[in-house]
Amino acid sequence: MSEQAEAASSYDVHAVEAKWLPVWEQIDAFRADDAAVVSGKREKRYALTMFPYPSGDLHMGHAEVFALHDVISRYWRFRGYEVMNPMGWDSFGLPAENAAIRNDTHPATYTYANIETQLESMKRYGLAFDWSRRLHTSDPEYYHWTQWLFLKLREQGLAYRKNSPVNWCPQDQTVLANEQVLADGTCERCGAEVTKKELTQWYFKTTHYAQELYDCLDELQETWIGKVVNAQRNWIGRSEGAHVVFEVEGHGPVSVFTTRPDTLFGATFFVVAADAKLAAEICAPEQREAFDAYLEDVRKASDIDRLSTERPKTGVFLGRYAVNPVTGERIPVWAADYVLADYGTGAIMAVPGQDQRDWDFAKAFDLPIVRTVQPSEDFDGEAYTGAGPAINSANDEISLNGMHVEEAKSTVIAWLESKGLGNGTVNFRLRDWLLSRQRYWGAPIPIIHCPDCGEVPVPEDQLPVELPELRGADLKPKGTSPLGAATDWVTVDCPSCGGPAQRDTDTMDTFVDSSWYFFRFLSPHDSARAFDPAMAEAWGPVDFYLGGDEHAVLHLLYSRFFTKALRDMGLISWDEPFSAYLSQGKVINNGRKMSKSLGNGVNLGDQLKEFGVDSVRLTLVFASPPEDNIDWADMSPAGSLRFLQRAWRLSGDVTSAAGVDPGAGDVALRKVTHRVVADAEQLVESYRFNVMVAKVMELVNATRKAIDSGCGPEDPAVREAAETVAILLSMVAPYTAEEMWERLGHQPSVAQASWPTVDPALLVQDTVTAVVQVQGKVKARLEVAPDITDDDLEAAALADADVVRAIDGREVRRVVVRAPKLVNVVV
RNA sequence: GCCCCGGUAUCCCAACCGGUAGAGGAAGCGGUCUCAAACACCGUCCAGUGUGGGUUCGAAUCCCACCCGGGGCACCA
Numbered sequence: 001m002s003e004q005a006e007a008a009s010s011y012d013v014h015a016v017e018a019k020w021l022p023v024w025e026q027i028d029a030f031r032a033d034d035a036a037v038v039s040g041k042r043e044k045r046y047a048l049t050m051f052p053y054p055s056g057d058l059h060m061g062h063a064e065v066f067a068l069h070d071v072i073s074r075y076w077r078f079r080g081y082e083v084m085n086p087m088g089w090d091s092f093g094l095p096a097e098n099a100a101i102r103n104d105t106h107p108a109t110y111t112y113a114n115i116e117t118q119l120e121s122m123k124r125y126g127l128a129f130d131w132s133r134r135l136h137t138s139d140p141e142y143y144h145w146t147q148w149l150f151l152k153l154r155e156q157g158l159a160y161r162k163n164s165p166v167n168w169c170p171q172d173q174t175v176l177a178n179e180q181v182l183a184d185g186t187c188e189r190c191g192a193e194v195t196k197k198e199l200t201q202w203y204f205k206t207t208h209y210a211q212e213l214y215d216c217l218d219e220l221q222e223t224w225i226g227k228v229v230n231a232q233r234n235w236i237g238r239s240e241g242a243h244v245v246f247e248v249e250g251h252g253p254v255s256v257f258t259t260r261p262d263t264l265f266g267a268t269f270f271v272v273a274a275d276a277k278l279a280a281e282i283c284a285p286e287q288r289e290a291f292d293a294y295l296e297d298v299r300k301a302s303d304i305d306r307l308s309t310e311r312p313k314t315g316v317f318l319g320r321y322a323v324n325p326v327t328g329e330r331i332p333v334w335a336a337d338y339v340l341a342d343y344g345t346g347a348i349m350a351v352p353g354q355d356q357r358d359w360d361f362a363k364a365f366d367l368p369i370v371r372t373v374q375p376s377e378d379f380d381g382e383a384y385t386g387a388g389p390a391i392n393s394a395n396d397e398i399s400l401n402g403m404h405v406e407e408a409k410s411t412v413i414a415w416l417e418s419k420g421l422g423n424g425t426v427n428f429r430l431r432d433w434l435l436s437r438q439r440y441w442g443a444p445i446p447i448i449h450c451p452d453c454g455e456v457p458v459p460e461d462q463l464p465v466e467l468p469e470l471r472g473a474d475l476k477p478k479g480t481s482p483l484g485a486a487t488d489w490v491t492v493d494c495p496s497c498g499g500p501a502q503r504d505t506d507t508m509d510t511f512v513d514s515s516w517y518f519f520r521f522l523s524p525h526d527s528a529r530a531f532d533p534a535m536a537e538a539w540g541p542v543d544f545y546l547g548g549d550e551h552a553v554l555h556l557l558y559s560r561f562f563t564k565a566l567r568d569m570g571l572i573s574w575d576e577p578f579s580a581y582l583s584q585g586k587v588i589n590n591g592r593k594m595s596k597s598l599g600n601g602v603n604l605g606d607q608l609k610e611f612g613v614d615s616v617r618l619t620l621v622f623a624s625p626p627e628d629n630i631d632w633a634d635m636s637p638a639g640s641l642r643f644l645q646r647a648w649r650l651s652g653d654v655t656s657a658a659g660v661d662p663g664a665g666d667v668a669l670r671k672v673t674h675r676v677v678a679d680a681e682q683l684v685e686s687y688r689f690n691v692m693v694a695k696v697m698e699l700v701n702a703t704r705k706a707i708d709s710g711c712g713p714e715d716p717a718v719r720e721a722a723e724t725v726a727i728l729l730s731m732v733a734p735y736t737a738e739e740m741w742e743r744l745g746h747q748p749s750v751a752q753a754s755w756p757t758v759d760p761a762l763l764v765q766d767t768v769t770a771v772v773q774v775q776g777k778v779k780a781r782l783e784v785a786p787d788i789t790d791d792d793l794e795a796a797a798l799a800d801a802d803v804v805r806a807i808d809g810r811e812v813r814r815v816v817v818r819a820p821k822l823v824n825v826v827v
Numbered sequence: 828g829c830c831c832c833g834g835u836a837u838c839c840c841a842a843c844c845g846g847u848a849g850a851g852g853a854a855g856c857g858g859u860c861u862c863a864a865a866c867a868c869c870g871u872c873c874a875g876u877g878u879g880g881g882u883u884c885g886a887a888u889c890c891c892a893c894c895c896g897g898g899g900c901a902c903c904a
Contacts, residue, residue, distance in 0.1 A: 355904070622851080
């Protein structure tokens with residue numbers, strides 16, 4: 001093929017990218033206008049995608065999120081909303097610190113170099129971000145306000161310090177939040193086995209909002225992806241039950257939490273967590289030796305062992321008896337490790353008849369078992385946890401016998417309350433958020449420890465507390481914070497008494513930084529406050545948030561906590577930060593997660609080089625519903641490129657002039673165009689971007705046909721269709737769309753074009769295919785008017801020769817008519 | 828063990844309230860173009876919806892049980 005012919009049938013993707021990038025930069029079409037929103041000139045939409053950590057260049061995962069995110073942000077712009085679409089970097093964190101140790105540099109070197117690399121890549125990727133709002137959490141201008149927020153939370157009693165056994169990662173040499181320890185007891189960052197360590201650390205009081213964090217999930221259920229709501233529910237772990245007070249002889253009253261107060265009559269022994277202080281306190285002198293030996297065994301067992309649910313029960317008698325408040329019976333008190341010290345009160349009433357764990361323990365130590373729920377007849381198990389009438393559950397004042405579980409629960413709770421022996425209550429699995437970290441590259445905790453005054457907050461006018469200059473070997477993990485080595489920095493005068501004092505040497509968990517960044521984007525350059533409440537009021541909450549599943553509980557829960565705390569401080573008026581949340585799937589390869597060890601990594605840069613930005617974006621958006629994983633091995637970026645070339649070719653075939661009235665154009669094609677636009681609106685709004693792309697493909701096919709064998713290239717409907725393709729396509733493939741737009745005789749940018757107005761008249765079909773079934777099986781198809789009446793359709797159906805043959809003279813018992821689409825004849 | 832989500836052609840995926848199982852793509856096959864090929868274009872093949880029951884005039888869609896895959900929680904009382 002000659003070069004000329006080639007030029008007419010395809011375009012050079014890289015040349016097109018190089019051509020438009022500077023033009024877009026100049027047009028700067030995606031700047032969010034505060035005034036337009038504040039004045040009410042335009043309705044706001046806040047689109048947010050989780051900002052990246054700057055580790056090297058962007059990868060396939062980033063490419064997917066950004067491609068998906070761009071669809072909705074560009075769509076909203078087209079629909080006339082004023083769109084807030086910011087981007088920045090979550091730039092504090094361990095990888096930079098580890099790189100600094102390795103290369104004997106400062107973490108900032110690694111961090112800011114990577115940010116520049118990623119920024120370049122994002123720009124090349126053609127994303128509609130408002131770059132004027134760019135922020136980095138590691139800038140003093142940002143962490144100034146992270147520190148300020150910490151102090152505000154502390155003022156509210158939502159940040160406090162306590163001594164407690166904490167999760168310790170021996171690899172990263174720092175403590176971890178519960179959320180950062182995986183279900184198998186390993187560190188979510190590095191995979192090392194997490195151990196316990198007793199330390200005094202800072203906490204955010206997330207439990208203060210446990211109930212609200214849980215309750216609000218009901219509303220979020222509608223607009224958040226289901227699995228994340230489910231994960232948060234499980235994580236918060238609300239359970240209803242009761243506190244019941246048992247008198248422990250020789251010790252005093254001890255309260256337990258139970259979800260089954262109805263089984264109280266079956267409580268035949270009492271168990272205290274061996275590692276709880278309570279156990280040591282209760283222990284009788286003659287059992288002390290046995291208890292201490294047992295406790296030592298328990299401490300030696302790792303978390304991994306403890307996590308095994310198939311372990312035989314162990315424990316030791318504490319030499320004391322508790323009194324069952326409903327039976328008055330003396331029941332033995334044991335210490336065991338199957339009871340957790342930090343859940344509920346660290347003690348339980350053991351009801352072996354209705355709880356398998358208690359059953360196992362009772363069998364192991366030959367303790368009595370009483371059933372208090374009548375098992376169903378076919379039951380042949382051990383503990384019976386099912387429903388049934390209560391039995392063996394009466395004393396002189398109260399009888400639960402015959403009652404079903406729920407009724408028995410409320411009856412016994414009422415009785416306990418009247419006696420002052422307990423009360424109905426709710427317990428949560430959620431724990432407070434441990435935020436101290438013994439690492440360098442994070443926001444310093446703005447507290448000064450004074451021997452006389454205690455914890456003293458750094459005065460607000462002295463914020464930010466900037467990090468001291470440490471680099472290379474200074475940063476090596478040694479179990480205490482590297483900041484401690486910066487003696488000049490640590491030693492300060494107490495702001496309260498002026499005496500010698502020391503700075504807190506820990507830094508904050510980087511999840512603190514990201515818990516409020518969506519507020520900072522709204523007034524990113526405000527040097528006087530964390531964010532402008534007026535802007536938060538105007539733009540918040542976030543209307544659409546896209547991110548990864550790995551943050552289902554961590555970041556999303558913390559951000560929700562921050563939002564509620566800020567609301568209670570009067571800084572914002574809404575309850576939840578993210579009105580809608582979607583998490584995208586992963587990009588995998590050949591059925592496996594991409595990894596170096598498997599050697600199946602797909603390099604984004606290589607893909608972009610081979611197929612171009614638009615093809616890669618299109619492939620990722622078209623592959624599947626956003627939340628599903630994409631197996632790159634099943635994808636065809638080459639096919640995407642082929643499609644883009646096909647679409648582009650349309651723009652060169654149009655011969656009518658720009659601005660021609662499409663009204664006189666070919667009605668058949670116009671109907672397709674308008675149908676596609678109407679469908680695209682609905683599909684984007686329900687995040688079914690892959691189907692939206694399929695609709696655009698349909699339109700391209702229809703337009704091609706119209707040009708080659710239909711109304712011809714000069715028909716105004718062809719121009720209308722091609723322009724529509726350009727606009728719709730620009731949400732996914734901005735370069736191709738821009739190129740089309742220009743060839744169609746328009747000024748850049750297609751991003752500033754107006755969304756096609758759907759003509760409802762063109763959505764109406766001339767005829768509809770009505771299906772005639774006999775006994776539910778299709779026997780005939782009739783072309784009928786869309787507004788045909790039930791009676792007319794029934795008459796037409798029964799008159800059809802094929803239908804008459806199918807009925808075969810049998811008696812028609814019933815005719816179901818759903819005009820205009822269906823008739824079902826029942827014989 | 829408990830809780831979510833999914834299972835549709837060879838593959839990735841569509842199918843509004845229950846109403847013609849197929850929109851789109853990939854691969855395959857056949858053709859046009861070509862000296863030939865690649866590209867491109869045109870055409871075409873392909874499933875009764877994980878399994879078993881139920882409800883219904885009618886089920887991929889609703890209900891029950893089970894199987895498989897993914898995710899969350901898990902000795903949480």
